[in-house]
Amino acid sequence: MAKKINEEVVSHDDHEHHVENFWTKYVFSMDHKMIGKQFLITGMLMGLLGVFMSMLFRLQLAWPNEKFVILESILGKWAPEGQMDPNIYLALVTIHGTIMVFFVLTAGLSGTFSNLLIPLQIGARDMASGFLNMLSYWFFAASSVVMVVSLFVETGPASGGWTVYPPLSALPQAMPGSGAGMTLWLVSMTLFIAGSLLGSLNYIVTIINLRTKGMSMDRLPLTIWAFFVTAILGVLSFPVLLSAALLLMFDRLLGTSFYLSDIMVAGELLHNEGGSPVLYEHLFWFLGHPEVYIILLPALGITSEVIATNSRKPIFGYRAMIGSILAIAFLSFIVWGHHMFITGMNPFLGSVFTFTTLLIAIPSAVKAFNYITTLWKGNIQFTPAMLFSIGLVSTFVAGGLTGIILGDSALDINVHDTYFVVAHFHIVMGLSAIFGMFAGVYHWFPKMYRRMMNKTMGYCHFWLTFISAYGVFFPMHFTGLAGLPRRYYSNAEFPMFDELQDINVIITMFAIFGGIAQLIFLFNFFYSMWRGPVAPKNPWRSNTLEWTTEVEHIHGNWKGEIPTVHRWPYDYSKPGHDDDFVPQSIPRLKNEPGH
Amino acid sequence: MTGLLIAIVLFLLVLAIAQIIRIYELATKASKRDEYVVTNKDNNYQGRLMLLFGFGLLASFIWMVNTWSPLFLPKPSSLHGVEIDMLWDVSMGLIVVTFFIVQPILFFFAYKYRGKEGQKATYYEHNNKLEFIWTIVPAIVLAVLIVYGMTTWSNVWNPDNDEEPIVIELYAQQFKWIARYSGDDNTLGNANVRLIQGVNTVGVDTMDVASQDDIVVSELHLPVGKPIKFLFRSQDVIHSAYMPHFRAQMNCVPGAQTSFQFTPTITTEEIRTDPDVIQKVERINKIRLEAGKEFYEYDYLLLCNKVCGYAHYNMQMPLIVETQAEYAQWLSQQKTVKESI
Numbered sequence: 002m003a004k005k006i007n008e009e010v011v012s013h014d015d016h017e018h019h020v021e022n023f024w025t026k027y028v029f030s031m032d033h034k035m036i037g038k039q040f041l042i043t044g045m046l047m048g049l050l051g052v053f054m055s056m057l058f059r060l061q062l063a064w065p066n067e068k069f070v071i072l073e074s075i076l077g078k079w080a081p082e083g084q085m086d087p088n089i090y091l092a093l094v095t096i097h098g099t100i101m102v103f104f105v106l107t108a109g110l111s112g113t114f115s116n117l118l119i120p121l122q123i124g125a126r127d128m129a130s131g132f133l134n135m136l137s138y139w140f141f142a143a144s145s146v147v148m149v150v151s152l153f154v155e156t157g158p159a160s161g162g163w164t165v166y167p168p169l170s171a172l173p174q175a176m177p178g179s180g181a182g183m184t185l186w187l188v189s190m191t192l193f194i195a196g197s198l199l200g201s202l203n204y205i206v207t208i209i210n211l212r213t214k215g216m217s218m219d220r221l222p223l224t225i226w227a228f229f230v231t232a233i234l235g236v237l238s239f240p241v242l243l244s245a246a247l248l249l250m251f252d253r254l255l256g257t258s259f260y261l262s263d264i265m266v267a268g269e270l271l272h273n274e275g276g277s278p279v280l281y282e283h284l285f286w287f288l289g290h291p292e293v294y295i296i297l298l299p300a301l302g303i304t305s306e307v308i309a310t311n312s313r314k315p316i317f318g319y320r321a322m323i324g325s326i327l328a329i330a331f332l333s334f335i336v337w338g339h340h341m342f343i344t345g346m347n348p349f350l351g352s353v354f355t356f357t358t359l360l361i362a363i364p365s366a367v368k369a370f371n372y373i374t375t376l377w378k379g380n381i382q383f384t385p386a387m388l389f390s391i392g393l394v395s396t397f398v399a400g401g402l403t404g405i406i407l408g409d410s411a412l413d414i415n416v417h418d419t420y421f422v423v424a425h426f427h428i429v430m431g432l433s434a435i436f437g438m439f440a441g442v443y444h445w446f447p448k449m450y451r452r453m454m455n456k457t458m459g460y461c462h463f464w465l466t467f468i469s470a471y472g473v474f475f476p477m478h479f480t481g482l483a484g485l486p487r488r489y490y491s492n493a494e495f496p497m498f499d500e501l502q503d504i505n506v507i508i509t510m511f512a513i514f515g516g517i518a519q520l521i522f523l524f525n526f527f528y529s530m531w532r533g534p535v536a537p538k539n540p541w542r543s544n545t546l547e548w549t550t551e552v553e554h555i556h557g558n559w560k561g562e563i564p565t566v567h568r569w570p571y572d573y574s575k576p577g578h579d580d581d582f583v584p585q586s587i588p589r590l591k592n593e594p595g596h
Numbered sequence: 597m598t599g600l601l602i603a604i605v606l607f608l609l610v611l612a613i614a615q616i617i618r619i620y621e622l623a624t625k626a627s628k629r630d631e632y633v634v635t636n637k638d639n640n641y642q643g644r645l646m647l648l649f650g651f652g653l654l655a656s657f658i659w660m661v662n663t664w665s666p667l668f669l670p671k672p673s674s675l676h677g678v679e680i681d682m683l684w685d686v687s688m689g690l691i692v693v694t695f696f697i698v699q700p701i702l703f704f705f706a707y708k709y710r711g712k713e714g715q716k717a718t719y720y721e722h723n724n725k726l727e728f729i730w731t732i733v734p735a736i737v738l739a740v741l742i743v744y745g746m747t748t749w750s751n752v753w754n755p756d757n758d759e760e761p762i763v764i765e766l767y768a769q770q771f772k773w774i775a776r777y778s779g780d781d782n783t784l785g786n787a788n789v790r791l792i793q794g795v796n797t798v799g800v801d802t803m804d805v806a807s808q809d810d811i812v813v814s815e816l817h818l819p820v821g822k823p824i825k826f827l828f829r830s831q832d833v834i835h836s837a838y839m840p841h842f843r844a845q846m847n848c849v850p851g852a853q854t855s856f857q858f859t860p861t862i863t864t865e866e867i868r869t870d871p872d873v874i875q876k877v878e879r880i881n882k883i884r885l886e887a888g889k890e891f892y893e894y895d896y897l898l899l900c901n902k903v904c905g906y907a908h909y910n911m912q913m914p915l916i917v918e919t920q921a922e923y924a925q926w927l928s929q930q931k932t933v934k935e936s937i
Binding site: 456 | 639876879
């Protein structure tokens with residue numbers, strides 16, 4: 002089957018010459034490489050917006066009573082005389098979360114690298130369906146546009162936190178952000194989910210069917226394994242969020258009572274009866290927890306590839322790495338209740354979810370140890386991508402460890418929804434994933450734009466980002482342990498928190514510092530795109546198939562035949578070979594051991 | 597005029613940067629090397645930075661713990677809180693130890709095995725024994741934590757009380773708390789938002805016999821040493837009753853009733869004389885004095901910990917733990933539902 006499809010693409014390419022105009026080449030492209038780049042650029046734009054928002058609300062948290070003229074020029078009526086309004090504070094927090102989780106770390110990360118790398122690394126001419134792939138990007142683009150539009154409605158964007166729990170999100174009377182802004186949020190997410198499903202289905206079909214000759218499942222690069230399992234997670238969990246969003250839409254617009262019961266809000270008694278917001282929480286977190294791994298696994302996959310290549314060593318425990326990806330993915334479906342220990346759920350369920358949640362630490366530990374062992378006795382080449390990958394291992398360990406606390410129901414009681422949680426998930430999920438994304442961009446930039454990024458700027462970018470990342474999130478553990486709840490517009494109302502103000506100022510300084518450091522990356526990115534040195538075919542001396550393609554992008558990826566795969570992708574520094582890398586397309590020597 | 601000046605400055609800045617880049621480009625071209633290739637010098641430099649960062653990370657961790665641990669919540673003021681804090685100490689101890697083992701190894705390896713030209717890495721693809729060890733060791737440690745955690749959780753929910761707990765309802769609405777004491781019969785009368793009218797702010801069913809002696813108040817007084825069973829309701833959106841000093845938290849869900857039980861062990865008066873708390877209050881009052889704010893006396897807190905609208909950050913209710921005699925006296929001064937309606 003795979004062979005047949007590939008042949009068709011070849012013949013299609015040989016006999017027909019597309020005349021590509023601007024629209025078919027850059028806008029409505031069906032080429033996976035271009036679509037990957039579209040995802041990346043859109044994700045980066047959304048990322049800029051999300052990071053910028055976080056700087057605004059950090060300003061408020063550090064200096065709650067200070068007036069900043071700049072705020073009025075940015076937020077207009079939401080910051081009269083430069084004093085931020087509590088409603089817009091909540092809106093900024095909400096949209097920051099939504100954008101970073103979905104638009105940057107789901108679409109921006111997985112969308113970019115799944116599209117770019119799946120066909121190139123498995124040896125296929127393109128995705129199984131170029132058209133679906135294009136649709137998946139355009140659904141995502143449309144949902145981004147709707148999300149950005151929602152920032153400009155009269156009553157403000159959605160403000161109930163990125164989890165948008167009803168009834169707060171269902172009742173426009175409860176807060177201004179639950180008006181038109183919330184409707185647009187739901188529309189945007191619906192489009193987003195549609196796009197994500199189209200993409201995921203395509204990835205799964207492509208990986209199963211279009212692998213080149215010799216590319217068995219146990220010769221796939223770990224990036225592909227990660228994208229594959231991520232896509233399966235997405236297909237199984239996103240529809241549940243879609244149903245949650247649709248029911249919420251019904252409650253908001255059609256007067257149903259799925260999540261609403263016995264409510265009097267703003268002096269008005271509502272007719273709703275019999276619904277339960279806890280139902281929404283279950284539906285939401287049934288996606289919400291796998292979503293964490295939808296974000297994290299691609300980053301871990303990228304790291305596996307980058308660490309092996311730049312340590313000039315095989316990834317340690319290839320099969321254990323695949324096994325732990327599968328174990329994490331399976332467990333991620335049965336742990337959602339750890340977000341709900343104190344929602345009034347039956348305490349017995351709390352015990353069950355504690356059990357399943359703490360189990361996840363085992364495959365995670367295996368991954369961390371395997372990364373570290375890969376470095377052992379390596380010949381480490383510190384490219385910027387490698388630095389970010391090592392940074393990822395560090396944040397993955399630092400943030401993962403506090404998960405052992407939060408997954409324990411008895412301990413969660415007192416730190417639930419405090420800054421301790423904010424610290425935990427930003428480090429383990431936010432930082433790790435964004436580091437993985439940076440590693441991917443630095444590593445595959447030559448594949449995307451045919452030029453090299455500047456190394457020195459990459460080094461500066463990494464160190465400034467790494468230091469400020471820890472500087473922002475590590476101190477948050479301490480404010481959390483002092484009992485400070487998250488999503489507080491100001492902690493000045495409770496004198497007990499007065500002594501936390503210094504920490505808040507430090508965090509904000511690091512946040513602004515780290516935000517500005519990203520300008521180095523942006524400059525490097527766009528500068529290198531046009532003026533960077535032209536890339537050689539295989540700049541990192543890597544084994545995987547994407548480096549056997551031409552530097553120039555061509556439709557169908559390979560001139561002539563697709564290379565046949567003879568070995569796994571991690572034959573670095575293998576005894577018996579002169580070079581310290583042996584590409585997958587090199588035939589095996591006589592009696593050569595290994596797979 | 598200022599605008600023009602700024603524009604000119606910006607323009608010159610861009611021009612300067614462009615020139616610097618041009619010089620840099622020419623310089624790299626002249627040296628005829630590929631800028632992106634990682635050299636021995638780079639590897640040495642970055643490897644050392646890695647090591648330095650590893651030290652810095654651990655040092656700043658120790659610094660933070662030293663400087664900021666006095667900010668933590670004081671010792672627990674409830675029976676089950678002591679148990680939770682013990683579990684906390686064990687778990688935290690374990691993860692800090694792991695952190696201090698794994699992070700240094702990571703950064704040390706990055707430094708130690710930094711690349712050298714002409715050097716070849718060791719081909720080492722797997723070792724079943726090693727992998728078995730680091731699967732089984734975390735598994736054993738986690739098994740212990742799981743059992744310990746589940747036991748603690750179960751004890752929190754099923755405390756062995758000698759006496760019947762006092763039933764108190766905490767009623768949440770945007771943006772305040774109301775408490776309803778169950779009175780002499782220790783049973784709360786029925787209530788529903790549909791019955792809210794005039795002074796009946798929490799919708800008590802006045803026809804219900806059990807509700808006659810209920811007492812609705814806007815201050816939360818708890819007797820020390822008595823088990824208290826809280827029942828939570830919400831009028832509008834989800835709130836969360838968070839009482840950090842008692843290691844207690846539970847969501848208030850509209851349309852449902854949730855509950856949480858604990859026994860306060862330290863009165864407000866007593867906690868104010870705790871040495872840690874005295875120091876804390878001194879520090880805070882120093883800050884407040886500088887800011888010209890009024891003097892602060894230490895109090896237990898009831899916070900809302902589920903985002904509930906624009907004044908979420910300021911949803912307060914006084915929470916006082918007192919002796920049983922004081923409590924009885926305070927309660928007897930409050931009006932019952934029958935008296936007030």
